[in-house]
Amino acid sequence: MIRGGRAIDGKRVLRLAGGLQMRTGNLLAGACLVAAALALAALATGLGLTDTGLADLFRTLAGESLPGAENYALWTVRLPRILLGFMVGWAVALAGAMLQSVARNPLADPGLFGFSQGSMTMIMLLLVFLPAAPKSLVVLAALAGGLTVAGLLLWLVGSERSSGLSIVLMGIAIETVLSSFGSLLILYLPTETSIALSEWLAGSLFQANWTVIAAFAPLFVLSLAAIFVLGPAMATYDLGSEMAMALGEPVGRSRPLILLTAVVLSSAAVTAVGPLVFLGVLAPHIAGFLSPAVARARLFLSALMGGILVLLADALTRGLGGSLPMPLGLSLTMVGVPLFIIALRLQALRKLQSH
Amino acid sequence: MLETRHVSAAYGPLNVLSDVSVRFSKGRLTAIVGPNGCGKSSLLKAIMGFLPISAGDILLEGVPLHGISRKALARRIAYLPQDCFCPDYMTLGELIELAGYSRYSLTGGPSAQDRDLFKQVLETVGLSDRAGFPVNKLSGGQRQRAWIAMVLAQDTDVILMDEPVNHLDMKYQFAVLELVRELIETHGKTVIAVLHDLNLTTAFADEVVLMQSGRCITAGPVADTVTSDNIEQVFGLRTQIFPRDGRLVCFPERIGHASVA
Amino acid sequence: MDRRSLHLLLILAMLAIVLVVHLFFGFHAADLPNLIAALQRFEAQSYEEAVLLFQRLPRTLIAIYAGGIAAASGFVLQSLVRNPLASPATLGVNSGAALFLVASALLFGASAELQGIAALAGALAGFLSSLAVARLAGRRNDPRGLSLILSGALVSMLFTGMTNALLLSDPARRAEFLSWVTGNINHVYIDRLAMFWWIGALSVAILLLFARPLTLILLGADKAASTGVNVPLVSRFAIGAAVLGSGSAVAVCGPIGFVGLVVPHIVRPFMGNNLVHALPASLIVGAIVGLAADLIAREAFYPYVVNTGLVTDLIGGIVFIVIVKRFYLSPGSREAS
Numbered sequence: 001m002i003r004g005g006r007a008i009d010g011k012r013v014l015r016l017a018g019g020l021q022m023r024t025g026n027l028l029a030g031a032c033l034v035a036a037a038l039a040l041a042a043l044a045t046g047l048g049l050t051d052t053g054l055a056d057l058f059r060t061l062a063g064e065s066l067p068g069a070e071n072y073a074l075w076t077v078r079l080p081r082i083l084l085g086f087m088v089g090w091a092v093a094l095a096g097a098m099l100q101s102v103a104r105n106p107l108a109d110p111g112l113f114g115f116s117q118g119s120m121t122m123i124m125l126l127l128v129f130l131p132a133a134p135k136s137l138v139v140l141a142a143l144a145g146g147l148t149v150a151g152l153l154l155w156l157v158g159s160e161r162s163s164g165l166s167i168v169l170m171g172i173a174i175e176t177v178l179s180s181f182g183s184l185l186i187l188y189l190p191t192e193t194s195i196a197l198s199e200w201l202a203g204s205l206f207q208a209n210w211t212v213i214a215a216f217a218p219l220f221v222l223s224l225a226a227i228f229v230l231g232p233a234m235a236t237y238d239l240g241s242e243m244a245m246a247l248g249e250p251v252g253r254s255r256p257l258i259l260l261t262a263v264v265l266s267s268a269a270v271t272a273v274g275p276l277v278f279l280g281v282l283a284p285h286i287a288g289f290l291s292p293a294v295a296r297a298r299l300f301l302s303a304l305m306g307g308i309l310v311l312l313a314d315a316l317t318r319g320l321g322g323s324l325p326m327p328l329g330l331s332l333t334m335v336g337v338p339l340f341i342i343a344l345r346l347q348a349l350r351k352l353q354s355h
Numbered sequence: 356m357l358e359t360r361h362v363s364a365a366y367g368p369l370n371v372l373s374d375v376s377v378r379f380s381k382g383r384l385t386a387i388v389g390p391n392g393c394g395k396s397s398l399l400k401a402i403m404g405f406l407p408i409s410a411g412d413i414l415l416e417g418v419p420l421h422g423i424s425r426k427a428l429a430r431r432i433a434y435l436p437q438d439c440f441c442p443d444y445m446t447l448g449e450l451i452e453l454a455g456y457s458r459y460s461l462t463g464g465p466s467a468q469d470r471d472l473f474k475q476v477l478e479t480v481g482l483s484d485r486a487g488f489p490v491n492k493l494s495g496g497q498r499q500r501a502w503i504a505m506v507l508a509q510d511t512d513v514i515l516m517d518e519p520v521n522h523l524d525m526k527y528q529f530a531v532l533e534l535v536r537e538l539i540e541t542h543g544k545t546v547i548a549v550l551h552d553l554n555l556t557t558a559f560a561d562e563v564v565l566m567q568s569g570r571c572i573t574a575g576p577v578a579d580t581v582t583s584d585n586i587e588q589v590f591g592l593r594t595q596i597f598p599r600d601g602r603l604v605c606f607p608e609r610i611g612h613a614s615v616a
Numbered sequence: 617m618d619r620r621s622l623h624l625l626l627i628l629a630m631l632a633i634v635l636v637v638h639l640f641f642g643f644h645a646a647d648l649p650n651l652i653a654a655l656q657r658f659e660a661q662s663y664e665e666a667v668l669l670f671q672r673l674p675r676t677l678i679a680i681y682a683g684g685i686a687a688a689s690g691f692v693l694q695s696l697v698r699n700p701l702a703s704p705a706t707l708g709v710n711s712g713a714a715l716f717l718v719a720s721a722l723l724f725g726a727s728a729e730l731q732g733i734a735a736l737a738g739a740l741a742g743f744l745s746s747l748a749v750a751r752l753a754g755r756r757n758d759p760r761g762l763s764l765i766l767s768g769a770l771v772s773m774l775f776t777g778m779t780n781a782l783l784l785s786d787p788a789r790r791a792e793f794l795s796w797v798t799g800n801i802n803h804v805y806i807d808r809l810a811m812f813w814w815i816g817a818l819s820v821a822i823l824l825l826f827a828r829p830l831t832l833i834l835l836g837a838d839k840a841a842s843t844g845v846n847v848p849l850v851s852r853f854a855i856g857a858a859v860l861g862s863g864s865a866v867a868v869c870g871p872i873g874f875v876g877l878v879v880p881h882i883v884r885p886f887m888g889n890n891l892v893h894a895l896p897a898s899l900i901v902g903a904i905v906g907l908a909a910d911l912i913a914r915e916a917f918y919p920y921v922v923n924t925g926l927v928t929d930l931i932g933g934i935v936f937i938v939i940v941k942r943f944y945l946s947p948g949s950r951e952a953s
Contacts, residue, residue, distance in 0.1 A: 010487040107750075169762065243439070
């Protein structure tokens with residue numbers, strides 16, 4: 001039974017039988033973001049050189065068949081890009097939101113911890129020695145790379161007693177060393193391989209196909225479970241690891257689990273699309289600006305925002321008609337940074353007003 | 356009640372606690388006092404398990420705290436650290452709700468009793484009308500009371516506080532400590548607080564644990580422990596202790612420049 | 617002679633030694649007299665002499681320039697920003713300069729001089745972006761300025777990513793810049809050095825001029841203000857000079873990272889925080905480190921020649937870890953998290 005009510009701070013909530021309460025403000029924001037995502041996706045089906053779109057999509061679903069070019073454009077190129085793009089943005093933003101709670105700093109990005117760098121280095125090494133490696137091996141390599149960095153980090157600073165920020169600093173250090181190693185590879189490999197690696201480094205949905213989506217989908221479902229299970233703990237982490245422990249959170253056990261989840265999410269995203277720098281900071285920040293939330297709601301809204309930002313960036317890339325080859329990373333920056341600046345400014349204004 | 360037996364602890368090569376054996380009485384305010392670096396905060400941290408102990412035991416009602424889970428500990432002892440940090444977006448109400456974290460199940464949240472408790476707690480600290488405010492927008496005194504409210508809302512028998520009144524104006528120092536007294540007298544809590552100010556200690560505490568260089572020099576009722584000799588030994592300061600209006604006043608004598616080494 | 621002057625003399629001697637090694641390493645001992653004579657005449661009559669004059673010497677000069685400027689800049693940044701991890705590499709200065717230079721070349725076809733100006737603009741842009749992003753984290757619970765480092769790292773990653781994307785858009789010129797972008801001390805860039813050296817010299821002159829007021833500011837802004845120092849003006853001028861100086865070094869040989877991070881930490885235990893002594897020392901030690909790194913890059917992987925920037929990045933990353941462990945993770949500096 002769902003009942004309406006008010007939380008102690010006066011905000012409206014919906015209450016379930018077991019006591020679970022959800023702030024209606026957040027529910028509303030979530031609904032709006034979901035609607036925005038769907039709208040963007042619908043719009044994106046129509047973007048590109050071939051003349052096809054939402055209408056054709058419904059027609060195929062109803063059983064009709066499309067002429068070859070439209071079918072190809074819609075089902076082989078656009079839909080996979082849209083779906084994968086959303087899921088990847090979701091994953092990176094979710095990882096970022098989790099890391100920000102653990103590090104207690106809104107600038108904690110999965111890229112900063114070196115997980116992406118670890119995944120990238122492993123993938124690069126793999127592609128150098130086994131250029132024809134199957135996709136599954138690439139995925140494993142990415143995961144192995146990310147996990148190695150996570151393991152290294154935990155070993156260097158991971159005891160229950162270290163501060164979240166020291167973990168981030170170590171991550172930056174590791175990231176720097178690994179990235180110089182990556183530069184080495186790019187510099188000294190034969191040009192074709194080097195360009196291929198660089199292109200992948202720039203981020204691209206070019207490789208989006210249904211196989212990749214099928215591989216990513218279970219992760220997406222897992223991430224939903226992670227939001228549900230790890231969400232409440234995030235609120236305690238926001239108060240610092242000592243306070244979290246004081247409130248009853250087994251930090252020694254749950255922090256590695258959270259880091260692991262963030263690693264898996266960001267490694268998967270890196271494998272599929274390449275590194276998406278700054279998204280992990282951008283999405284939670286903008287989501288938090290739209291609707292300040294805690295715990296599960298914060299994770300969910302951040303993830304939604306991440307998916308939306310990637311959809312926007314991809315729309316930009318394809319909407320410009322392919323005249324400029326724009327990698328996803330670049331268009332994400334072009335979409336995200338103005339939004340970021342706007343959010344920063346509006347926040348500053350808000351702060352001034354309330355003083 | 357809460358007892359430490361021969362507890363020693365170290366930060367790497369630095370010994371912070373050496374053979375500390377103290378019994379904290381139930382239903383009392385025990386102040387832990389001593390010069391900087393004497394191990395006051397470390398003692399609290401050791402009790403909470405934030406500082407691993409190299410020797411000794413810590414017992415609550417005769418049961419060792421050693422293997423107890425975080426959740427179980429959070430239901431018995433609440434902890435207020437010296438520096439409290441709260442994200443900008445968290446409201447007072449959300450903070451209070453977090454206090455019940457150890458009681459909530461994964462699919463649950465605050466029960467009706469919890470909510471009543473939270474409302475009561477807010478009334479006790481006098482912040483009922485501020486529940487919708489972001490915590491960081493409250494004034495210094497209000498913020499400290501907010502954190503005390505949270506610690507109260509954890510509904511534990513024992514509350515540990517690390518320098519709860521340090522940065523507050525005098526008026527708020529008294530307000531907070533009077534609140535703490537009310538917790539003890541009306542609600543029967545056991546409070547252990549690290550305090551910096553001797554006069555606040557003598558005004559409000561029932562018992563005192565005097566520490567120096569990681570050791571417990573003496574422990575017991577205020578009148579027995581706060582003596583001129585003890586203060587001189589621990590703080591290096593000659594004081595006169597005399598009663599006034601039913602409590603002890605600590606009156607330092609003047610130090611000459613030359614005797615500050 | 618007091619201790620500090622003794623130290624200065626010592627490191628000057630070290631610089632002389634490293635310089636000589638850098639110039640002459642790899643030549644046969646028998647050739648040395650001829651080579652030295654060739655240097656004095658500034659005229660090559662044999663293959664070895666040509667190598668010395670037109671490959672080695674330019675490299676030496678560039679290494680000294682890049683290393684010295686980066687180190688001086690790093691020292692000033694660390695002092696003014698009050699953060700042991702501050703440096704041109706960690707605050708987005710290098711990556712900003714690189715991005716703007718590459719963008720100017722690839723998008724606007726800029727000449728080498730214009731590229732240099734673009735690099736200077738980029739250096740400033742990178743630094744200001746780091747500051748802007750850091751403001752997001754707020755000042756309150758950040759007593760040791762970690763957010764600035766985080767934001768610097770983010771901005772650097774962003775700018776480097778954009779540089780990478782730009783290079784991809786022009787495969788023909790990508791090869792031209794790819795080596796430079798990872799920091800390449802190469803004799804071909806000597807003409808760039810000739811164009812931009814005066815910027816670095818100017819910036820160092822400004823910093824040396826301001827050494828005393830800067831030291832006062834370091835000891836406490838209020839105290840400095842009470843002695844008549846215009847704190848905001850001097851700080852901004854000095855940071856601007858440091859940033860632009862680093863930008864000019866990037867314009868010459870690409871971003872050489874971490875010399876600016878490491879050298880101040882080497883210099884400080886010996887020279888203290890007084891910039892009057894520490895700044896010249898940083899310049900000299902920076903030159904030494906630059907030469908040493910370049911030497912390693914050149915000779916350690918014989919017959920391959922590795923980019924100096926990669927060597928400094930790798931070593932720098934490890935030093936970064938050590939600094940983090942020492943400043944942020946030691947029991948004494950533990951924060952209540």
